Amino acid sequence: MSLLDATLVDWSRAQFAMTAMYHWLFVPLTLGLGVIMSVMETLYVRTGNEEWKKAAQFWMTLFGINFAIGVATGIILEFEFGTNWSNYSWFVGDIFGAPLAIEAILAFFMEATFISIMFFGWKKVSKRFHLAATWLTVLGATISALWILVANAWMQYPVGMEFNPNTVRNEMVDFWSILLSPVALNKFFHTVLSGWVLSGLFVTGVSAWYLLKKRQLNFALKSMKVAAVFGLISTLLIAYTGDGSAYNVSQRQPMKLAAMEGLYQGKTNAGLVAIGVLNPAKKAYNDATDPFLFKIQIPSMLSLLSQRDINAFVPGISNILDGGYQTKQGVALSFLEKQARGRAAIQSLALYQKAVTAKDTTGERMYKAQLKENYPQFGYGYIDKAETMIPSVPTVFYSFHLMVILGFYFIVLFALVLYFVNRKQIQKTNWLLWICLLSIPLGYVAGELGWVVAEVGRQPWAIQDVLPLNAAISNISSDSVRITFFLFLFLFSALLLAEVRIMLKQIKKGPEGEK
Numbered sequence: 001m002s003l004l005d006a007t008l009v010d011w012s013r014a015q016f017a018m019t020a021m022y023h024w025l026f027v028p029l030t031l032g033l034g035v036i037m038s039v040m041e042t043l044y045v046r047t048g049n050e051e052w053k054k055a056a057q058f059w060m061t062l063f064g065i066n067f068a069i070g071v072a073t074g075i076i077l078e079f080e081f082g083t084n085w086s087n088y089s090w091f092v093g094d095i096f097g098a099p100l101a102i103e104a105i106l107a108f109f110m111e112a113t114f115i116s117i118m119f120f121g122w123k124k125v126s127k128r129f130h131l132a133a134t135w136l137t138v139l140g141a142t143i144s145a146l147w148i149l150v151a152n153a154w155m156q157y158p159v160g161m162e163f164n165p166n167t168v169r170n171e172m173v174d175f176w177s178i179l180l181s182p183v184a185l186n187k188f189f190h191t192v193l194s195g196w197v198l199s200g201l202f203v204t205g206v207s208a209w210y211l212l213k214k215r216q217l218n219f220a221l222k223s224m225k226v227a228a229v230f231g232l233i234s235t236l237l238i239a240y241t242g243d244g245s246a247y248n249v250s251q252r253q254p255m256k257l258a259a260m261e262g263l264y265q266g267k268t269n270a271g272l273v274a275i276g277v278l279n280p281a282k283k284a285y286n287d288a289t290d291p292f293l294f295k296i297q298i299p300s301m302l303s304l305l306s307q308r309d310i311n312a313f314v315p316g317i318s319n320i321l322d323g324g325y326q327t328k329q330g331v332a333l334s335f336l337e338k339q340a341r342g343r344a345a346i347q348s349l350a351l352y353q354k355a356v357t358a359k360d361t362t363g364e365r366m367y368k369a370q371l372k373e374n375y376p377q378f379g380y381g382y383i384d385k386a387e388t389m390i391p392s393v394p395t396v397f398y399s400f401h402l403m404v405i406l407g408f409y410f411i412v413l414f415a416l417v418l419y420f421v422n423r424k425q426i427q428k429t430n431w432l433l434w435i436c437l438l439s440i441p442l443g444y445v446a447g448e449l450g451w452v453v454a455e456v457g458r459q460p461w462a463i464q465d466v467l468p469l470n471a472a473i474s475n476i477s478s479d480s481v482r483i484t485f486f487l488f489l490f491l492f493s494a495l496l497l498a499e500v501r502i503m504l505k506q507i508k509k510g511p512e513g514e515k
Helices: 004-046 048-083 087-118 127-154 175-179 183-212 216-253 256-262 299-309 317-322 337-359 363-384 393-424 429-439 440-456 478-509
Strands: 161-164 170-171 272-278 290-296 461-463
Touching: 004 127, 004 170, 004 183, 004 216, 004 478, 048 087, 048 127, 048 161, 048 216, 048 256, 048 478, 087 127, 087 170, 087 175, 127 175, 127 183, 127 461, 161 363, 170 175, 183 216, 183 363, 183 393, 183 429, 183 440, 216 299, 216 393, 216 429, 256 290, 256 317, 272 299, 272 393, 317 337, 393 440, 429 440
Parallel strands: none
Antiparallel strands: 161 170, 272 290
């Protein structure tokens, strides 16, 4: 694994980030809209009310449009692991590839099997069989998300593996620890719920448009009520899983947590920043400049949420790099200590391979033992400066806090909608209908911000503590990555514009055109 120029790393990161962000414009709506349309079809089967069937068919059409384009962007995203991150694929392909293979074999074929029945089987199969096909399509999409999120969670918290110095690859030794790791389970529920929240906003907003236009009133009111209940439950659940996510980050990625809170110097009884403005004059992690121009804190809340102890010490960026503070595993190592151990692991690997070639069995055992002892810090051997360990604090801090603010906003919005719908006054509140309509993009913004926090916050790692980005990259020309970046940007933008145009056309057409 050779270290390559920063330009190649930056362009490869930019291309992957761009592809992932476009992909996430389509996936969350698929996950949540599928549940909403399934609930509506269930109500149709149970009541025999044709209005529920009409509603289910309408939202199913929008689901199908969104689903198709999401698949296209997802395929390109997976190919980029082989083209731009081939060292990564070689180093951990045995592990990372497993959940992706299961996703393709199980979930994708499950979706492909039942989606055709869902769209074309209304008059060809019984009501209950069609309902089962609808739910199984949605289940397939959710299972697909599960395996992809398991793979991503493993990058954040690598478990269930063992390094093989003979092949220079990590090999899976415990599949269940990868699937059932606390990071994987929490990431799955939190991410899927974010799609449910977006879909609640989407259906509520589109229904609000019909009410503003005085069209399809019964359909709009039924859809809005289902979406508001679904959205409110989802936002409350996502607040719970968000707490779990922050706790996992504090235990396993303390640098990410420090960036999320703009915390440079660790504290006991650390306060949680509710609102704050970072100081752009803060240039170095260890200077005396105050990191904030302004902030409002909730006293001791960060200690409570991150350590489950109101008096606990929460390390800041300086502490994490300098080490010396107490953790549950012992005294934290400094960056320089980790770097030394990482370089010792890399050297031990090289000496082990030489010993194997020379058939020096004593040397093999000795160097293998040294490698195993220092392997937890293996990736630090490829990092030259302590500052490299610090993610973009402004990016992570503002993304995290805006995401949280939007989450509370969504709770209030769904509660207001339910209040006025239940009082049968929603049609009189044009101001609220306009807010619902204009809030649709905010659901997309919140989801993208979540991924920014998750991925930018763990830089410079491709795999936490094991493989940094500069050692995971392919040995290719940065010009080729730059060219394909703009090609993909044009392609994905065209797909997005096409989807928006098709969906707007279908929304304007309305449910009456459904058969």
